[in-house]
Amino acid sequence: MKKIIACIGTFFALVALSTQAKNPYLLQTADRSAMEHWVDSVFETLSPKERIAQLLVITVRNSDTPQNRKTLQRLIQEQKIGGLLFDSGTAKDQANLTNYCQSLSKVPLMITLDGEWGLAMRLSDTPRFPVNMMLGAVQNDSLLYEYGRAVGKQCRRMGIHVNFAPVLDINSNPRNPVIGKRSFGESLKNVSSKAIAYAKGLESVGVMAVAKHFPGHGDTSEDSHKTLPLVPHSKERLMSTEIPPFKAYIDSGLSGIMVGHLNIPVWDATNTPSSLSPIITRELLCDSLNFEGLIFTDALKMKGASKFGNTALRAILAGNDIALNPSKPEEQLNSILSAIEQGKITQQAIDEKCKKVLRYKYVFGLANYTPIKTKNLIEDLNAPEYDALNRKLNSEAMTLLRNSQNLIPITHLNKGRIAVVSVGNDTESVFQKTITLYADNVGRFDDSNPLPSLLDTLKHYDKIILAVHSGKAEHRARIGRICQTGKAIVACFLSPYQMNRLSHELTHCKTLLLAYENTSLAQEYAAQALFGGYAIKGKLPVSLEGSFKLEEGIYIPKCRLGYAIPESVDMDSWILSAVDSIIAQGIKEEAFPGCQLLVTRQGTVVWNKAYGYFDYETHRHAVATNDLYDLASVSKATGTLPAIMKAYDNGRIDLNKPMSKYFAPLRNTDKKSLTIKEALLHETGMPASLQMTSVIIDPNSFTKPLIKRRKSSIYSIQIGNNTFANRNAQLRKDLLSSRKSDRFPMRIAQNLYGSKSLPDTLINRIIECKLRPSKRYLYSCLNFVLLKETVESATGIAMDKYLQQNIYGPLGMQTTGYRPLDRFPTERIAPTECDNFYRKQQLIGYVHDETACFFGGVQGNAGLFSNANDLAKLCQMWLNKGTYGNERILSPKTVELFLTEKSSTSRRGLGFDKPDMDNPEKSPTAIEASASTIGHLGFTGTCFWIDPEQELIYIFLCNRVYPSRTHDALSQLNIRPELFSTIYRSIKNHSK
Known part of the structure; x- marks a missing residue:
């Protein structure tokens, strides 16, 4: 009794409040006088039958064929119907048919859409937004408003005036066969707020929102497409939940x-569908709830209504304004005409509804109808702004339901092995490919791997990422057995209800991420969520019996780079795409055969593309984003410098102390007082480089000078611009050999090995180098050779191992390192120079720089190989003040010191190059770069720049020295700075 009294109170409160119902927003925006003038002028031209026809919206085929055009012509010119609902097809066909139909119609047609998840619900060549159940997990309702605006703008572009959305049904019945994922969930508050936000977004751009399915289809066990579903609840329940x-x-x-x-x-106890019931439509919706907007029936051809006959007439009598898709429109029109003659309905009632429809047509802009412009239609409908919003919605919906071992985000990528297993999909899925952006060396498996052998293989892995793309019976055992390993991190690409049917199989998984759908974007953002590319914020929009409660969801903050598009971080894709033309010109001019370009802003990679080929001649290998490039002097700032930072951070070195304190061979030399800081700033007085010819060329192997400025028969080997070497010169046999042995264990190149004494020979020659009289700035590779020796002496660990343990491994930089052939096939490494002098071979996987080369490939000035994606992780760690992937790599103070310290006499920073603010025309960066920008260039055609003020990272990798170092078109064409400038220009509202 208390419940009944309470609900009766709710009902009367609802009725009382109904007097406060607003006049529909769309009508409020109209010029009332102009609107009524247009409505009256059109109305007066209509016959009684034509006025009735304005109340019919008919579903038509979306196929631009002569036969369909004839059908549409009859419908419009003979039956004079008021509106159309196109079924599934393409945007191009619908636009052409809309223009055709509008050209035939006496009164402009109302074009409607059944687009609950955007135009893609009906139009195949448009963006596919998430279903409502997934959106129900999003915690930021302003995104639903933006989503509504986006769909509204797409509708306007397509000449669509009405969208049959949002779904306002509370899906409180998990076994509901027709609503389910179409609902925002089971929470009254969540469904209401999201649906209203979406609807306001639609109407903010002049597209009518149509909420459905009044008075609530969420708790039914039958499908109204097939039968008339029973809603067995009491008034109290309906008034407190559905209404x-x-x-x-x-x-x-x-x-x-x-x-x-x-x-x-x-x-209504007469077994009458609510759509045809005056009690529900007129008395409840219009009178009690005081709804003054446009009322549509659900499609009258559906089995839930069609068997009742004269459906259009009954719908109008019930209080509806629009009869949607009744069968046999001509018969329906005649039936209503007869009803008027018989006095079952008045002409005045029809006229009022006709004028009501015409008022909305005026609001839709049909008083000044213009055809749809079909030029660039598909491009406009798929504009980057919609993609950015779609990505945001997907990322915000990801819901972490279990994380009992705190495995998410996945950390310590350098410890243990990771397997990725897809069930119901394959190893080429978007999910698996996205994971390789974070962990390139994962084991990848799918349904093609027999379960017994797969389980044996998985024993050798420490973490198993299990992607559940299917809940079919044939996959359940596979899911359950993998979860029983106790190592499974599950990403589920099913609806919450589908997932809950696997509750037994998922019992043993300690980590469970719900991605709601199996779309490409859901897969992409689920993978990113697992690794911390985006914050996980979603909350479960329904309760799952025996498993999870409503609004469960574990928040996980962002801790790694995410991947999106430029618009996601207020950049313009169209402007940024100009880099494609710059690079294409560079390839055409043979500045480089191919390259990688990466751009990140605000912790998000928005451009990560590969261009061209490894070479000019064969085009056998198109560059991929996971290929490796020789970084040349970029190694100074991304190899030696991070090692110095870490050693400084750990108190192993003092920047103001001489290198000789740590590297003993310097102590009794003229270099004993040179400090680490001076070396980082290139202010030591060291010469620019070591003349390798004086060390490794046998002086007895040739006569005449070694080098000349003109080519001749003897001086036939070009080693630089206007520089040619004596072809008779040979390497010293005491230092180098064509065969590996105990005496010559160090691999220098293919079929070339260095002696045990070679590194000491080179170091001694560097130590013996004569210092210049002044310590004034001079860029010197030898400074960084000494820094490498210093950090190794201070830490007691070889620098490449020190970096792997402390920097590259924790960051997940799996392609970054020295001597890449120890880890990667030659097919993934871009070739550099064809060295006809020292190594007499095409260099692939062996460092181009001769100093680093003859040290065995690991040196402070060069030697590092990487792809752009992994370098971005290091750069982002610096921008994060020393953290990445929930791991503290460096202290904030250390990062701040190295990123902000600058020479008082040159543009250089501590190991970094910087913009030349005094001479912008000589600056290595873009002119737009801020004074705080840091980075470095590399001789092979590489560079990276970080602008902390814009939270911007720019990385460009190429092999411009292929096949010869004399290729200087990269600099002549100013490509690297021009790419950087284009990136700045693409930042919205950026000015300098």
């Missing part, structure tokens, strides 16, 4: 409502 979202929608001033085909005995 409030519609009441809130009406009070928000929104314009359209669709009445569903439902049998609700407590309101």
Whole structure:
């Protein structure tokens, strides 16, 4: 009794509040006088039958064929119907047919859409937004408003005036066969707020929102497409659960409502569908809830209504304004005409509804109808702004339901092995490919791997990422057995209800991420979520019996780079795409055969593309984003410098102390007082480089000078611009050999090995180098050779191992390192120079720089190989003040010191190059770069730049020295700075 009294109170409160219902927003925006003038002028031209026809919207085929055009012509010119609902097809066909139909119609047609998840629900060549159940997990309702605006703008572009969305049904029945994922969930508050936000977004751009399915289809066990579903609940339940979202929608001033085909005995005991029931449509919706907007029936051809006959007439009598898709429109029109003659309905009632429809047509802009412009239609519908929003919605919906061992985000990528297993998909899935952006060396498996052998293989892995793309019976055992390993991190690409049917199989998984759908974007952002590329914020929009409660969801903050598109971080894709032309010109001019370009902003990679080929001649290998390039002197700032930073951070070195304190061979030399800081700033007085010819060329192997400025028969080997070497010169046999042995263990190149004494020979020659009289700035590779020796002496560890343990491994930089042939095939490494002098071979995987080369490939000035994606992780760690992937790599103070310290006499920073603010025309960066920008160039055609003020990272890798170092078109064409400038220009509202 208390429940009944309470609900009766709720009902009367609802009725009382209904007087506060707003006049629909769309009508409020119109010039009332102009609108009424147009409505009256059109109305007066219509015959009684034509006025009735304005109340019919008919579903038509979306196929631009001569036969379909004839059908549409009859429908419009003979039956004079008021509106169209196109079924599935393409945007191009629908646009052409809309223009055709509008050209035939006496009164402009109302074009409608059944687009619950955007145009893609009906149009195949448009963006596919998430279904409502997934959106129900999003915690930021302003995104739903933006989503509504986006769909509204797409509708306007397509000449669509009405969208049959949002779904306002509370899906409280998990076994509901027709609503399910179409609902925002089971929370009254969540469904209401999201639906209203979406609807307001639609109507903010002049597209009518139509909420459905009044008075609530969420708790039914039958499908109204197939039968008339029974809603067995009491009035109290309906008024407290199903009706409030519609009441809130009406009070928000929104314009359209669709009445569903439902049998609700407590309101209408005649077994009449709610869409045809005056009690439900007129008395409840119009009178009690005071809805003044446009009322549509659900499609009258559906089995839930069609068997009742004369459906259009009954719909109008019930209080609907629009009869949607009744069968046999001509018969329906004649039936209503007869009803007028028989006095069952008045002409005045028809006229009022006709004028009501015409008012909305005026609001839609049909008083000044213009055809759809079909030029660039598909491009406009798929504009980057929609992609950016779609990505944001997907990322915000990801819901972490279990994380009992705190495995998410996945950390310590350098410790243990990771396997990725897809069930119901393959190793080429978007999910698996996205994971390789974070962990390139994972084991990848799918349904093609027999379960017994797969389980044996998985024993050798420490973490198993299990991607569940299917809940079919044939996959359940596989899912359950893998979860029983106790190592499974599950990403589930199913609806919450589908996932809950696997509750037994998922019992043993300690980590569970719900991605809601199996779309490409859901897979991409689930993978990113697992590794911390985006914060995980979603909350479960429904309860799952025996498993999870409503609004469960574990928040995980962002801790790694994410991947999106430029618009996601307020950049313009169209402007940024100009880099494609710059690079194409560079390839055409043979500045380089191919390259990688990466751009990140605000912790998000927005451009990560590969261009061209490894070579000019064969085009056998198109560059991929996971290929490796020789970084040349970029190694100074991304190899030696991070090692110095880490050693400084650990108190192993003091920047103001001489290198000789740590590297003993310097102590009794003229270099004993040179400090680490001076070396980082290139202010030591060291010469620019070591003349390798004086060390490794046998002086007895040739006569005449070694080098000349002109080519001749003897001086036939070009080693630089206008520099040619004596072809008779040979390497010293005491230092180098063509065969590996105990005496010559160090690999220098293919079929070339260095002696045990070679590194000491080179170091001694560097130590013996004569210092210049002044310590004034001079860029010197030898400074960084000494820094490498210093850091190794201070830490007691070889620098490459020190970097792997402390920097590259924790950051997940799996392609970055020295001597890449120890880890990667030659097919993944870009070739550099064809060295006809020292190594007499095409260099692939062996460092181009001769100093680093003859040290065995690991040196402070060069030697590092990487792809752009992994370098971005190091750069982002610096921008994060020393953290990445939930791991502290460096202290904030250390990072701040190295990123901000600058020479008082040159543009250089501590190991970094910087912009030349005094001479911008000589600056290695873009002119737009801020003074705080840091980075470095590399001789092979590489560079990276970080602008902390814009949270911007720019990385360009190429092999411009292929096949010869004399290729200087890269510098002549100013490509690297021009690419950087283009990136700045693409930043919205950026000015300098």
